[in-house]
Amino acid sequence: MNLETAVRSPEETVGRPLERDQAQPHDGVPPAGRPVMAPSTPPTSSAGPAAAAEAGGEITIEGLSVYYGGFRAVREVALTIPPRAVTAIIGPSGCGKSTFLRTMNRMHELTPGARVEGSVRLDGIDIYRPDVDPVQLRRVVGMVFQRPNPFPTMSIYDNVAAGLRLTGRHKRSELDGIVERSLVRAALWDEVKDKLKQPGTSLSGGQQQRLCIARALSVDPEVILMDEPASALDPIATLRVEELIAELRRNYTIVIVTHNMQQASRVSDRTAFFTMGEDRAGYLVEADDTVKIFTNPREQLTEDYISGRFG
Amino acid sequence: MAVALAQSSMAARLTGARVGRRRTAVDRSMRTIAMAAAFLCAAPLVAVLFFVAAKGLSALSLDLITKPPKALGIGGGAANAVVGTLQMVPLAALIAVPVGVLGAVYVGEFAGRRSARIIRFCADVLVGVPSILIGIFVFTFLVLPFKQFNAFAGAVALAVIMIPVVMRTTEESLHLVPNALREASLALGVPVWRTVLSVVLRTGMPGILTGAMLAFARAMGETAPLLFTALGSRVVNVGDFGRPMDALPLFIYVNARQPVDALNEQAWGAAFLLLLVVLVINVAVRARSWGRRIG
Numbered sequence: 389m390n391l392e393t394a395v396r397s398p399e400e401t402v403g404r405p406l407e408r409d410q411a412q413p414h415d416g417v418p419p420a421g422r423p424v425m426a427p428s429t430p431p432t433s434s435a436g437p438a439a440a441a442e443a444g445g446e447i448t449i450e451g452l453s454v455y456y457g458g459f460r461a462v463r464e465v466a467l468t469i470p471p472r473a474v475t476a477i478i479g480p481s482g483c484g485k486s487t488f489l490r491t492m493n494r495m496h497e498l499t500p501g502a503r504v505e506g507s508v509r510l511d512g513i514d515i516y517r518p519d520v521d522p523v524q525l526r527r528v529v530g531m532v533f534q535r536p537n538p539f540p541t542m543s544i545y546d547n548v549a550a551g552l553r554l555t556g557r558h559k560r561s562e563l564d565g566i567v568e569r570s571l572v573r574a575a576l577w578d579e580v581k582d583k584l585k586q587p588g589t590s591l592s593g594g595q596q597q598r599l600c601i602a603r604a605l606s607v608d609p610e611v612i613l614m615d616e617p618a619s620a621l622d623p624i625a626t627l628r629v630e631e632l633i634a635e636l637r638r639n640y641t642i643v644i645v646t647h648n649m650q651q652a653s654r655v656s657d658r659t660a661f662f663t664m665g666e667d668r669a670g671y672l673v674e675a676d677d678t679v680k681i682f683t684n685p686r687e688q689l690t691e692d693y694i695s696g697r698f699g
Numbered sequence: 700m701a702v703a704l705a706q707s708s709m710a711a712r713l714t715g716a717r718v719g720r721r722r723t724a725v726d727r728s729m730r731t732i733a734m735a736a737a738f739l740c741a742a743p744l745v746a747v748l749f750f751v752a753a754k755g756l757s758a759l760s761l762d763l764i765t766k767p768p769k770a771l772g773i774g775g776g777a778a779n780a781v782v783g784t785l786q787m788v789p790l791a792a793l794i795a796v797p798v799g800v801l802g803a804v805y806v807g808e809f810a811g812r813r814s815a816r817i818i819r820f821c822a823d824v825l826v827g828v829p830s831i832l833i834g835i836f837v838f839t840f841l842v843l844p845f846k847q848f849n850a851f852a853g854a855v856a857l858a859v860i861m862i863p864v865v866m867r868t869t870e871e872s873l874h875l876v877p878n879a880l881r882e883a884s885l886a887l888g889v890p891v892w893r894t895v896l897s898v899v900l901r902t903g904m905p906g907i908l909t910g911a912m913l914a915f916a917r918a919m920g921e922t923a924p925l926l927f928t929a930l931g932s933r934v935v936n937v938g939d940f941g942r943p944m945d946a947l948p949l950f951i952y953v954n955a956r957q958p959v960d961a962l963n964e965q966a967w968g969a970a971f972l973l974l975l976v977v978l979v980i981n982v983a984v985r986a987r988s989w990g991r992r993i994g
Contacts, residue, residue, distance in 0.1 A: 493886065495882065495885065495886060498881075498882070498885065523885075523888050523889070523890050523891075524888065525888070526885065526886055526887065526888035527887070527888030528888075530886065530887065530888075531882075531886035533879060533882065533883065533886075535879060537877070537879040537880055537882070537883040538883075539880060539883070539884075539898060539901075539902070540880075540902060541901045541902050541904075550884075550887070550889075550897075551887040551888075551889075553897075554884065554887065554889040554893050554894070554897050554898075555887065555888050555889055555890075555893075556893075600883070603883075603887065604886075604887065607887055607888055
């Protein structure tokens with residue numbers, strides 16, 4: 389993967405999720421309720437160099453501290469996020485989960501005075517290297533927010549197309565196809581295909597969130613960061629988003645911040661537990677397979693937290 | 700005292716005495732005064748509407764709008780002024796809207812807190828600067844050097860009036876655009892400039908238009924900035940911004956001072972016309988934003 393430039397060489401394009409769909413015979417309307425998906429590959433397949441190239445989107449974090457001015461919000465995190473899997477970040481309020489998440493697409497830089505130490509490498513490339521453009525980075529590492537935030541001035545169609553139009557990388561003829569595929573992947577197509585021209589804000593909260601996911605998918609990212617994506621949704625909408633995450637992890641690296649431990653245990657393959665230290669800085673207590681964290685954690689702190697003794 | 704209080708009955712303490720009655724009386728009279736003041740705030744509009752309509756309605760005719768004043772003698776219309784206003788005010792808007800909107804974008808989206816506060820403060824003060832001073836200021840650098848009153852200077856003076864109004868209203872409407880939308884756009888890998896243009900400005904557009912229209916209406920009615928710049932003219936000047944040009948407020952000002960009833964009549968007619976246009980813009984813009992707030 390080449391982070392320095394938005395233009396990807398043909399080799400790099402091979403096996404990219406959306407193109408994979410394109411390569412398949414596309415018979416218009418997908419079966420009801422089921423998104424058209426590439427043949428499923430296990431999250432961390434280990435089949436030869438070609439498959440390894442396909443499974444891009446591994447994030448390696450070392451010695452990462454985040455500061456807001458003089459205040460250290462996150463302290464010395466070392467964590468590897470496997471590609472094509474869901475990694476959940478759990479922990480009590482204020483332990484820097486969201487801050488940590490936002491360092492992975494450099495969104496924290498929008499806060500004046502915020503800075504990081506340490507390294508975040510995406511497929512081996514340090515995203516804090518001076519020659520890495522944060523704008524390009526965010527096209528590779530997409531984000532979904534806590535509250536659904538569709539653009540209120542835009543239709544459903546335009547919201548999904550916005551990612552391409554506003555990044556100036558679309559060909560008119562491709563737009564329809566990309567919008568449809570993104571909506572299909574976000575499990576929203578069947579609900580909106582007859583009203584694409586209606587405003588995005590006319591949808592229900594859960595639909596709006598899936599619209600935002602579709603929008604994030606439209607620019608063809610490798611990684612999707614989700615900052616409590618279901619916390620503003622009702623239980624049924626939450627379930628749909630969780631099902632969607634389960635589908636998406638075949639093709640994307642997903643990092644999800646959640647304060648809902650049940651959700652973490654339902655959707656994730658790996659779980660990282662953060663908490664707040666004496667110095668009010670958040671730090672990583674441990675990270676492991678989700679099953680392990682929830683049944684047999686190494687650290688007492690983790691056990692206390694997941695058994696509801698604090699937080 | 701404490702003893703006296705303790706001894707007085709509960710009834711006496713609750714219904715009490717002269718102090719309570721006096722308080723009620725003061726309350727009532729202050730309320731009445733405040734109500735009268737509130738009425739006086741709204742009354743001038745009604746009064747102005749009434750007088751200008753009463754005097755001007757009869758003078759308002761198609762001739763007033765389409766015919767220039769007679770070169771010699773009395774008669775004709777105010778076409779010179781109508782045409783002048785229709786050129787200078789749009790030109791002023793053409794200057795002021797981009798400057799005001801871009802300025803607001805800088806202050807709202809890019810400037811540091813300190814410089815934003817300074818610029819905002821200056822804009823607020825500029826709104827309050829007497830408009831005749833703005834006329835004199837423009838006079839010194841767009842009229843004096845050329846030894847010629849000209850419509851361009853008039854448009855610039857009007858633009859100076861409009862700029863702070865446009866900037867402040869734009870900034871306020873940008874402020875109302877939720878940060879979540881900026882983040883949504885930036886997180887898609889949209890560059891900052893494109894985010895501002897296609898998301899922030901687009902979302903804030905109704906408010907920006909409102910500000911621009913109100914500034915437009917305000918500039919239409921300005922007289923003082925034009926006295927030293929566009930000067931006024933009895934001929935219909937179409938397109939020659941290097942020469943004097945008339946405007947409705949100037950026309951009213953000049954004709955109202957003539958010792959001739961017919962010219963005074965024309966001034967009333969022009970006043971009514973100006974009032975009508977300004978009022979329509981104001982009501983339309985405010986009704987729109989009012990409807991939006993309800994809906």
